[in-house]
Amino acid sequence: MSSVLPDLKRNISLLQATSINMIDMVGIGPFVVMPLVIRLVGSSLFMWAWVFGAVTALIDGMIWSELGAAFPRAGGSYNFLKEAYGDRWGRLMSFLFIWQTLLYAPLVVASGAIGFAQYFGYLVPLTWLEGKLVAGLVVLAVLFLLYRRIEAIGKISVLLWIGVVTILVWIIISGFSHRHLSPTWLSDRGHPLFSIAFSALLGKASVKTIYSYLGYYNVCNLGGEIRNPGRNIPRSIFISIFGICALYICMNLAITGVIPWQEAMHSDYLVSRFIEKLYGTGAADVATMLILWIAFASLFSIILGYSRVPYAAAADGRFFLIFARLHPTKQFPYVSLLFIAGMGFLFSLFFRLSGAINAILAMRILVQFIAQAVGVVRLRRRNGFRHLPFRMWLYPVPVALSVGVWLFVLFSTGWVALFGILLVLIGVLVFYLTRNWWRPGRLSANGA
DSSP states (O other): TTSSSOOOOBBBOOHHHHHHHHHHHHHTTHHHHHHHHHHHHHHHHHHHHHHHHHHHHHHHHHHHHHHHHHHHOOOTHHHHHHTTTHHHHHHHHEEEEEHHHHHHHHHHHHHHHHHHHHHHHHHOOOOOOHHHHHHHHHHHHHHHHHOHHHHHHHHHHHHHHHHHHHHHHHHHHHHHHHHHOOOSOOBTTTTTSSSHHHHHHHHHHHHHHHHTTTTHHHHHHHHHBBBSSHHHHHHHHHHHHHHHHHHHHHHHHHHHOOOOOHTTOOOTTHHHHHHHHHHOHHHHHHHHHHHHHHHHHHHHHHHHHHHHHHHHHHHTTTTTTTGGGOTTOOSHHHHHHHHHHHHHHHHTTOOOHHHHHHHHHHHIIIIIIIIIHHHHHHHHHHHSSTTSOOOOOOTTHHHHHHHHHHHHHHTTTTTTTHHHHHHHEEEEEEEHHGGGGGGHHHHHHHOO
């Protein structure tokens, strides 16, 4: 298959890769999720949900770093699962990943577009229909920007990243310079830190914060386009996690140091209200436009990364060959890009934000996050570890912690977890009914 398909170009630097990761992680998530997190916890202890999300990202980031450095190819998890589970189970696991990607990737796109439209409502009040139109149009605008060479996309990513850092730093400096409240982290009257009740609240709130951290692995989807991937993929992942963790926690402290958490949890435009309280409506409008910049930047990164997943499977002879087509002059997988953006456009018209967030996590935990953690163990037992460009710290502790944390998060998604499990079971059935279609070489022999 590789002999007839052109290769992707390794033109993305460490700075560009980190920028792509970070703009994917931030997006609209923390701005629309922050009031939800406070409301779910119902006390000043909501900060622990953000800490838990950061710890989850760090543990899981070690697994992604080891796998991404070892298998730096387009498609990320598709390749990891195929390599980890061998010829027999690898076909099933990689198929299940593509199967769920076709649903959750557009959901991720839709959630970002819906959040964009929600915050746009601060500037211009929107009806339900107008909000849906704004969400759809922003997806089409991102598609227009992505329809070009990867070198240009890398430069655009750095520009968008500068906007992301600008608004976050502005919020943090403003909050700490006007801070007059000091909510406690350790205990709140009627809400002890160590209790079963608090653990349940923490789980539900962490579903939202983890959603806001997702994206630290996006560079793995672009593994075939990263320079010096053995070093740059792990570096970009850890720089992204530590950087965004610091920014999120400081932002939460800054805002709740000015606006009481009891008031903050009822605001749909919390950051805009925060800036309005400090500097007036004009500054709040500017802040809102910068938040919309961040949301747009995140959609840019999300669609870019996920468009490489169907491409990777098709190029490997395990999916429809049409998805392996590269643009004849710009050398990017344009069919895959059009599919992910198109489905994201449709989903943005029909889904609500909160339901989309829970569904995104529930669908990914079993086949992607937990399966990859187990896959690292399988690969080390089969191939050893001395040849690995990056070896996770304290192995196998991060693997065990990762599996336990993801099971806890899956349980915390509630009934949506059943939907995720059902999707996996349907995927297994589809695989065995159509497995002859996915044999390597069959698609190339029959054509697109």
